[in-house]
Structures are given as C-alpha cells and as structure tokens.
Amino acid sequence: MRLKPQYMFIVAVVAVLVLFFLLGAVFGGAGPDAKAKGPAAPSGPPTVQAKVSTPVQRELQVVMRGRTEAARSVVVRSETAGVVAAVPAAEGSFVRQGQILCRLAVDARQASLDQARAALRARQLQREAAARLAEQGYRSETQVLESQAALDAAQAGVRVAEIALRQVEIRAPFSGVFDRRDAEVGTYLSPGQPCGTLIELDPLLVVGDAPETEAGRLKAGAPAQARLVSGQVLNGRVRFVARDADPQTRTYRVEVVIPNSGNGTRSGLSAELRVNTGVDVAHLAPVSSLVLDAKGRQGVRHVLADGRAAFSPVTVLEETPEGLWVSGLSGTVNIITVGQSFVADGQKVRVAQAR
Structure with a gap:
C-alpha cells in the first residue's frame, strides 16, 4: 500500500536522526581523553641527507658548441674583361701563392704592349737628340723638358700595357685550397666576376659562441x-x-687557431670547444643541491659544525657528469643534498650522510 506524504516525512526524519547518532558513535568515540591529548608533539629536528665536499685546485674551462672554419676565404675575381682560355688549377686542389687559377685570352693586349714599347724607344731617341741639340744651342730648355715629358708618358704607357697583359692571369693571393671554380673555359668574365x-x-679556426655570462672569463x-x-x-x-x-x-664569437698541417681537417665540422680560464679553488656539488634564497640568489644549503643549516651563494664554474664545480664556499662543507628546500637558515637538523 502507498504511504501518505506525512508518514513519508516522519520516516525520513527518523532515518536522519539514526544516521546522525551512528556517525557520532564512530567518529566521536575517542571521548574527552582523546581531545586532551591534542596533536602529537614533534619528535625532534628534521632529518636531511648531506655530502661532504672538500675544496680542490681545479683547472676551469668554458665549454661551448663550435665548428671549424677556414682561416681565410676569398672569392678570387677578374680585374679585366675577357674570355677564359684555360683553368690550370683543378677544383679542390692545393695551390701555392701566385699560382694561376684562371687565364683569360690575351687578345690584343700583347700587341698593345709591343706598341707601347716601340713608342717608348722613339721617345727615348727624341729625348737624346733634344739633349744634344740643346748642348749645341739649337734647342731651348723648354723643348728639352717637353721631350722628357713625352718620354715619361711613354714609360707610363708601357707600364699600363704590362699590367693589362698581366691581368689576364688570375692568380692565387695566398696558399690554400681552390675549393670552388666558378668559371670554365669559354666563360666571358667582366671585371669583378x-x-x-x-x-x-x-x-684552421675553431669558432664558438660564448654566452654573455662566460665571455668575460675568456682571454686571447x-x-x-x-x-x-x-x-x-x-x-x-x-x-x-x-x-x-x-x-x-x-x-x-670566439676564435681558436689550430695547426692543420696537410689540410687534413675540413672546414664546417661540428666540435665541442673547451677553453681554459685558469686555476681556482672549487667545490663539487650535486646539481640537485642548488636552491634559491629569499633574495633570489643561487646557492647551496650546508650543515654547520653546530648542526644548524646555513645558506651560501655560489657561482657555477663548470658542469660535468659528476656534478657542478662551484666557487663561493670556504673550506670543507657538508652540502645538504636531500631536504634542503624544507629547512630554514639557522634551523637545527639531523644529518644522514648521502650515498
């Protein structure tokens, strides 16, 4: 049969009261004695793990990624116009300073030089004749000077023709590897090509990029x-x-000069570059031991002789697989490796030596 609404309300109230008393019996059964006991008193200072670190004289290094580079790289260009007649140097070969890399066609340059030399001989004869006639009184001093000027101009013309002829031979400015040839026989080169x-x-150069925090430690x-x-x-x-x-x-940018006899090492190879920055007293600290203090300084917490925790700021000198080499600590220190973030400066701690 179906219960009336007023009966259903009474049953719900009774159920709530029964549930209330049952919960009170379960959670409130400790009685007044339990309330009197209160929270458990702390058993003593917190326990931390620490590791002894002794100072050592260490040769410090700055480590960076690098790559090999050629000490010099030059695009050798033509100084005059002409068609390439020969390419004596093989691409990728070692060439000596002054060796011909490309030779242009001579064209009329040799004829121009011959013409300039002939004009020079004629001017020399005219100058000699003018000097003899001047001695006999048949030429004025001005005429002698004019013949000398013509001779000087002829000499300059010979030098210009010689340079023009010499420029058909494009030579190596220094000894090195002819790494890439841009012109073949028959190529027309304008000046500058x-x-x-x-x-x-x-x-050989090994070039690295030092971070701004380390650049000040590097010296030529x-x-x-x-x-x-x-x-x-x-x-x-x-x-x-x-x-x-x-x-x-x-x-x-950091450049390191390295001997490379025989050109055995190529340019463009990746490398790990280590630069020595001197010798200093350093401590080895685990990477996990670094913390920040209230002022935002990076350092480590360590245990003093009286069993209290202390903070010391440090500077990371080098990172190695064994840990961090740091400066800023004095003497032998007991560095906290576990629990350093949960203790305050001056707080008493119990030490369990780290493995």
Missing part, C-alpha cells in the same frame, strides 16, 4: 681544445674574443 673561391685551412692566448664529431682532438689557442655580442643570440 669570380674565377673561384680559395680557402686557407692551415692554420688561452689554451683551448676542440673535440670533433669523429672523436679527433685538436689543440690550439684563443686568437680572438669579440667585444660586441651577436644581436640575435646575445653570444660572443
């Missing part, structure tokens, strides 16, 4: 080491450290 590209690989003349992707290790010295940062990356 390229014959090819010459690069100097001995010595510092020893450096480059490890190529092949595993080959090259040793050299810093030649140049830029004073102006790249506007895009905010890094500073």
Whole structure:
C-alpha cells in the first residue's frame, strides 16, 4: 500500500536522526581523553641527507658548441674583361701563392704592349737628340723638358700595357685550397666576376659562441681544445674574443687557431670547444643541491659544525657528469643534498650522510 506524504516525512526524519547518532558513535568515540591529548608533539629536528665536499685546485674551462672554419676565404675575381682560355688549377686542389687559377685570352693586349714599347724607344731617341741639340744651342730648355715629358708618358704607357697583359692571369693571393671554380673555359668574365673561391685551412679556426655570462672569463692566448664529431682532438689557442655580442643570440664569437698541417681537417665540422680560464679553488656539488634564497640568489644549503643549516651563494664554474664545480664556499662543507628546500637558515637538523 502507498504511504501518505506525512508518514513519508516522519520516516525520513527518523532515518536522519539514526544516521546522525551512528556517525557520532564512530567518529566521536575517542571521548574527552582523546581531545586532551591534542596533536602529537614533534619528535625532534628534521632529518636531511648531506655530502661532504672538500675544496680542490681545479683547472676551469668554458665549454661551448663550435665548428671549424677556414682561416681565410676569398672569392678570387677578374680585374679585366675577357674570355677564359684555360683553368690550370683543378677544383679542390692545393695551390701555392701566385699560382694561376684562371687565364683569360690575351687578345690584343700583347700587341698593345709591343706598341707601347716601340713608342717608348722613339721617345727615348727624341729625348737624346733634344739633349744634344740643346748642348749645341739649337734647342731651348723648354723643348728639352717637353721631350722628357713625352718620354715619361711613354714609360707610363708601357707600364699600363704590362699590367693589362698581366691581368689576364688570375692568380692565387695566398696558399690554400681552390675549393670552388666558378668559371670554365669559354666563360666571358667582366671585371669583378669570380674565377673561384680559395680557402686557407692551415692554420684552421675553431669558432664558438660564448654566452654573455662566460665571455668575460675568456682571454686571447688561452689554451683551448676542440673535440670533433669523429672523436679527433685538436689543440690550439684563443686568437680572438669579440667585444660586441651577436644581436640575435646575445653570444660572443670566439676564435681558436689550430695547426692543420696537410689540410687534413675540413672546414664546417661540428666540435665541442673547451677553453681554459685558469686555476681556482672549487667545490663539487650535486646539481640537485642548488636552491634559491629569499633574495633570489643561487646557492647551496650546508650543515654547520653546530648542526644548524646555513645558506651560501655560489657561482657555477663548470658542469660535468659528476656534478657542478662551484666557487663561493670556504673550506670543507657538508652540502645538504636531500631536504634542503624544507629547512630554514639557522634551523637545527639531523644529518644522514648521502650515498
């Protein structure tokens, strides 16, 4: 049979009261004694793990990504116009300074030189004749000077013709590798057009980009080491450290000069570049031990002799697989490696040495 609404309301009230008393019996059964006990008192200072770090004299390095580059790279261009008649230097070959890379057709340049030399001989004879006649009183001093000026002009004409003839031979400005040839036999070159590209690989440059936080530690003349992707290790010295940062990356260009006898190492290879920056006292700290204090300074927390925690700001000198080499700590320190973020300066701690 169906219950009336007033009966349903009474049953609901009774059910709520029964539930209330049941919950009170379960959660409130501790009684007054339980309330008197209150929260459990702390058992003692917090426990942290720490690792002893002793100072060592360490040769510090700045590590950066780099690449090999040619010490010099020049596009050798024609100084005169003409058709390429010969290309004696093979592309990719080593050439000596002064060796011909491209030779243009002589055309009428040799004839122009012969003509200039003939004019020079004629002017020399005229100058000699004018000098003899002047001695006999048949020529004035002005006429002698005019013949001398004509002789000087003829000599200049010979030099111009010689230079024009010499310019048909496009030569290497320094010893290096003729890396790319841009002109073939039959190519017409105007003044300024390229014959090819010459690069100097001995010595070789290893170029890196130092971050602005490290650039101040780099000095010209510092020893450096480059490890190529092949595993080959090259040793050299810093030649140049830029004073102006790249506007895009905010890094500073670093150039290391490395001997490359025989041009065995190519340009454009990736390398890991390490530059020595001197010797300093450093401590080895785990990467996870670094924290920030209330002022935003980076440092480590360590345990003092009296068992209290303390914070010391540090400067990261080098990152290695074993950890971070840092400066700013004095003497042997017990660096907190676990729990450093949960203790305050001056707080007593219990130490469990880290493994």
